Amino acid sequence: MTISSRSFVQSTTALLFVGFLALLGIVAMTFWLGERSRVYFNDVIEARDARGAAVDLRNAVQSAESSQRGFLYTGNEIYLAPYDTAKTLARRQLETVNRLLASYKGADVSIQRLTALVNDKLAEMDRTIALKRDRRDAEALALFRTNRGKTLMDEANIFFSGLIRAADDRLTTGVGEQQANASLLRWFSIIGGVVIIVVVGGAAITVLRYTRELAATRDEVGLLNAGLEERVRARTVDLAKANEEIQRFVHIVSHDLRAPLVSIVGFTGEVEDNMKSMKALVDRSEAAAGSADPVLDEARVVLARHMPEAIGFIRSSANKMDSLISAIMKLAREGRRALRPERVELEDVVTKSAAAIQHQLSEAGGKIDVQFDIPTLVHDRLALEQIFGNLLDNAVKYRAKQRPLRVEVRAGAIEGDRIRVEVADNGRGIAERDRERVFELFKRSGEQDQPGEGIGLAYVLTVVRNLGGEISMTSVLGEGTTFCVVLPRELRVLLSAAA
Amino acid sequence: MRSIRLAVPLAAILLANGPADSMAQNGPPGITTPTVFAPFDAGAPRCTPPADLQKVLAFAQDNQREFMQGVHHGLALAARKRGLEYRQLLADSDDAKQLEQVRGLAAAKAGGVVASPVNAANLAAGLQQVMWGGGYVSTVVAPPATSLLNAPQYLTGKVLGDAAAAYIKGRLRGKAKVVLLTQDSLEFLTPRFVALRDSLKDIPGVNIVADISPNPVNKDGGFATMRTVLLAHSDIDVVLGADTVVLGALAALRAAGKARPDQFLGGIDGEPEAVAEIKKGGTPYKISISLASPVFGYAMGQHAADWLEGKSIPQAMDILPTALTVANIGQYEADLADPASVYEDGRRRNSYLRMYGNICYDTRDQYVNFPWSSERK
Numbered sequence: 037m038t039i040s041s042r043s044f045v046q047s048t049t050a051l052l053f054v055g056f057l058a059l060l061g062i063v064a065m066t067f068w069l070g071e072r073s074r075v076y077f078n079d080v081i082e083a084r085d086a087r088g089a090a091v092d093l094r095n096a097v098q099s100a101e102s103s104q105r106g107f108l109y110t111g112n113e114i115y116l117a118p119y120d121t122a123k124t125l126a127r128r129q130l131e132t133v134n135r136l137l138a139s140y141k142g143a144d145v146s147i148q149r150l151t152a153l154v155n156d157k158l159a160e161m162d163r164t165i166a167l168k169r170d171r172r173d174a175e176a177l178a179l180f181r182t183n184r185g186k187t188l189m190d191e192a193n194i195f196f197s198g199l200i201r202a203a204d205d206r207l208t209t210g211v212g213e214q215q216a217n218a219s220l221l222r223w224f225s226i227i228g229g230v231v232i233i234v235v236v237g238g239a240a241i242t243v244l245r246y247t248r249e250l251a252a253t254r255d256e257v258g259l260l261n262a263g264l265e266e267r268v269r270a271r272t273v274d275l276a277k278a279n280e281e282i283q284r285f286v287h288i289v290s291h292d293l294r295a296p297l298v299s300i301v302g303f304t305g306e307v308e309d310n311m312k313s314m315k316a317l318v319d320r321s322e323a324a325a326g327s328a329d330p331v332l333d334e335a336r337v338v339l340a341r342h343m344p345e346a347i348g349f350i351r352s353s354a355n356k357m358d359s360l361i362s363a364i365m366k367l368a369r370e371g372r373r374a375l376r377p378e379r380v381e382l383e384d385v386v387t388k389s390a391a392a393i394q395h396q397l398s399e400a401g402g403k404i405d406v407q408f409d410i411p412t413l414v415h416d417r418l419a420l421e422q423i424f425g426n427l428l429d430n431a432v433k434y435r436a437k438q439r440p441l442r443v444e445v446r447a448g449a450i451e452g453d454r455i456r457v458e459v460a461d462n463g464r465g466i467a468e469r470d471r472e473r474v475f476e477l478f479k480r481s482g483e484q485d486q487p488g489e490g491i492g493l494a495y496v497l498t499v500v501r502n503l504g505g506e507i508s509m510t511s512v513l514g515e516g517t518t519f520c521v522v523l524p525r526e527l528r529v530l531l532s533a534a535a
Numbered sequence: 536m537r538s539i540r541l542a543v544p545l546a547a548i549l550l551a552n553g554p555a556d557s558m559a560q561n562g563p564p565g566i567t568t569p570t571v572f573a574p575f576d577a578g579a580p581r582c583t584p585p586a587d588l589q590k591v592l593a594f595a596q597d598n599q600r601e602f603m604q605g606v607h608h609g610l611a612l613a614a615r616k617r618g619l620e621y622r623q624l625l626a627d628s629d630d631a632k633q634l635e636q637v638r639g640l641a642a643a644k645a646g647g648v649v650a651s652p653v654n655a656a657n658l659a660a661g662l663q664q665v666m667w668g669g670g671y672v673s674t675v676v677a678p679p680a681t682s683l684l685n686a687p688q689y690l691t692g693k694v695l696g697d698a699a700a701a702y703i704k705g706r707l708r709g710k711a712k713v714v715l716l717t718q719d720s721l722e723f724l725t726p727r728f729v730a731l732r733d734s735l736k737d738i739p740g741v742n743i744v745a746d747i748s749p750n751p752v753n754k755d756g757g758f759a760t761m762r763t764v765l766l767a768h769s770d771i772d773v774v775l776g777a778d779t780v781v782l783g784a785l786a787a788l789r790a791a792g793k794a795r796p797d798q799f800l801g802g803i804d805g806e807p808e809a810v811a812e813i814k815k816g817g818t819p820y821k822i823s824i825s826l827a828s829p830v831f832g833y834a835m836g837q838h839a840a841d842w843l844e845g846k847s848i849p850q851a852m853d854i855l856p857t858a859l860t861v862a863n864i865g866q867y868e869a870d871l872a873d874p875a876s877v878y879e880d881g882r883r884r885n886s887y888l889r890m891y892g893n894i895c896y897d898t899r900d901q902y903v904n905f906p907w908s909s910e911r912k
Contacts, residue, residue: 187719194763
């Protein structure tokens with residue numbers, strides 16, 4: 037299945053969009069997970085601190101209790117050495133626990149109860165120690181045997197374990213969340229990476245396929261071009277040969293036609309000379325006869341009127357045919373003429389052409405306006421002079437007699453390194469029915485009040501095409517005609533292409 | 536059914552525990568130093584039967600607690616079975632009255648006396664009079680006695696602890712927050728809780744979040760203690776202790792909305808309310824450890840008759856704890872109602888009773904006069 041340019045662009049765009057989304061998703065997920073990690077990390081730190089404080093509090097109370105029991109059992113003050121320190125530490129850690137857990141929902145009741153228990157426990161220990169120091173051992177022992185100290189410690193232990201367990205749960209949850217985050221990030225990255233790989237792979241495959249197809253197409257086009265160029269070259273050669281043959285044929289035909297025509301004209305003179313001899317003979321015969329002879333009179337009429345008239349027709353027809361043959365030969369010669377590119381200022385060409393018809397232009401009260409905005413051309417000067425000379429000559433010849441002639445020549449550059457020249461007149465114009473044939477050979481239109489053979493525009497068309505250009509015409513009958521000539525700016529390009 | 540409560544009666548007895556006062560004696564002091572008895576030999580040689588004693592079996596009963604009523608039930612059945620005249624003497628928790636009742640029995644030459652002492656120390660003299668007169672004396676826990684009955688506290692706790700451990704491993708996947716409701720006021724019960732801790736200590740996932748003695752040791756105390764525990768620990772999986780306090784804990788769990796069918800609440804004593812919870816099924820209360828007082832009462836009656844016939848009887852006897860669960864409670868109730876069939880079936884009897892030492896009329900000076908326990912190290 038081949039890939040069209042449109043589907044290639046669409047699929048590549050879609051793949052890039054998916055890849056972008058995947059990348060965006062990875063970035064967003066990374067950011068979100070990072071934020072979550074920060075929150076959980078803070079929670080873990082708080083839980084760790086709360087746990088540490090609870091453990092330290094429990095250890096401090098237990099240390100104080102050990103001191104108390106050692107002193108109660110032995111009465112030795114050395115057991116009380118860590119007692120005050122333990123109590124101080126217990127109270128400090130109790131404050132820490134209160135501070136760390138103050139914001140936790142539901143912890144306030146536990147903290148209040150634990151605070152009361154620790155304070156009661158410390159007070160109970162203080163009381164027994166005081167009794168022992170006062171040597172009131174029995175009272176101290178009795179107080180001890182109430183088990184109140186144990187009961188307080190047992191209950192405090194419930195809260196110690198509760199705090200530690202809650203902190204452990206928070207630590208476990210925090211670590212679990214961090215692991216889940218890492219796992220989530222890993223999976224998302226893997227999935228995103230796979231998506232990106234798939235997208236890149238898909239895009240690469242699409243590009244590869246498209247590139248291969250382009251290369252194949254290029255090769256195919258190359259092959260076709262090579263064949264086409266070869267065929268064009270062959271056809272061009274064939275056409276050139278055919279053209280040469282046609283031109284040679286035209287030349288030969290024209291030459292061959294002219295030869296009998298010369299004979300006809302020559303023999304017409306011979307006939308005319310003979311006719312003069314015959315007339316002299318008739319005159320001598322009539323003088324010899326001395327009287328009117330009807331036969332001689334009829335011969336005299338033929339020789340004096342009918343024969344000169346016939347000879348005149350023959351000569352005018354021969355002249356007409358000669359001019360036609362000359363026109364054909366002119367066209368043929370133009371077709372065979374070698375073009376010579378040179379730097380040409382078109383304005384000079386037009387000015388020169390205008391000067392050539394200045395006399396007729398003056399007689400017509402005409403005026404030529406020139407408006408040029410083109411660079412220097414590289415062209416065949418003679419061909420250009422023939423084109424614009426003919427067009428200007430036509431403008432003068434076919435002017436409208438009821439108004440002064442106005443001719444505008446406008447030239448400008450157009451795309452494709454070409455120029456466009458317009459020759460517009462306010463002449464008699466061309467009827468619509470004649471417009472298609474004005475460029476045909478020997479065709480004339482409109483009033484035939486000017487001498488001509490109908491080869492001017494045909495010649496112009498031939499020359500323009502030889503230069504690689506086009507000529508077109510617009511006209512309004514009675515208002516004027518505009519010829520538009522489009523030519524390459526440099527004839528050399530055309531010639532090198534043709535070569 | 537008859538509920539069997541042992542902790543409190545045994546506690547009351549043991550508070551006044553100790554050898555009988557030798558200064559006031561008119562006969563041998565018995566065995567006063569802790570002694571380990573060999574297992575009872577049922578094939579021991581016969582002795583001379585007491586000649587001048589009445590075939591009377593009397594129960595000097597401290598009060599009409601259900602546990603002691605079970606003893607009374609067993610004794611009555613055995614006396615009827617063996618053709619003894621049975622007398623139930625209620626002391627109404629009056630130790631002096633009880634002493635008078637026992638002295639009266641000694642004076643009347645009663646052949647057998649079973650006592651649940653109101654005050655063991657006070658009653659010892661009266662019981663010794665019976666023994667010195669050749670009569671059979673059996674007491675519930677406290678010496679002196681010809682044949683002394685005790686309950687193995689460690690084993691009792693171990694049965695409960697092992698059941699809890701099995702449940703934790705099986706149903707709770709080895710992880711549990713455990714509350715131990717102890718009884719600091721009765722030191723002799725300490726082995727129960729040692730056994731509970733021993734059963735749980737090797738399960739890594741067990742976390743004993745509370746090890747505390749409710750005060751008072753009753754349902755209200757259990758309720759208050761559990762409420763305190765719930766302040767610090769929102770989720771509790773296992774609660775162990777005496778039935779009364781565990782029932783209080785259950786009430787606290789329910790009040791807090793923290794009771795779950797998969798919890799394991801287990802108690803000791805076979806309290807009727809605990810048994811009712813177990814029989815419901817699907818409640819947190821899964822087990823109660825009970826001591827079958829009709830069974831050992833029946834055995835005591837049989838031993839009294841054997842004594843009067845000159846047979847050798849055990850010097851001491853353990854009433855073994857039975858774990859009541861929804862699965863076995865029907866059979867257990869049937870056994871309590873008909874202890875005779877249990878006694879006559881050796882296998883079933885051995886599941887309730889374990890007997891130690893031998894004594895008969897001819898060796899009656901070797902009566903037990905120390906706080907015996909089969910678990911004493």
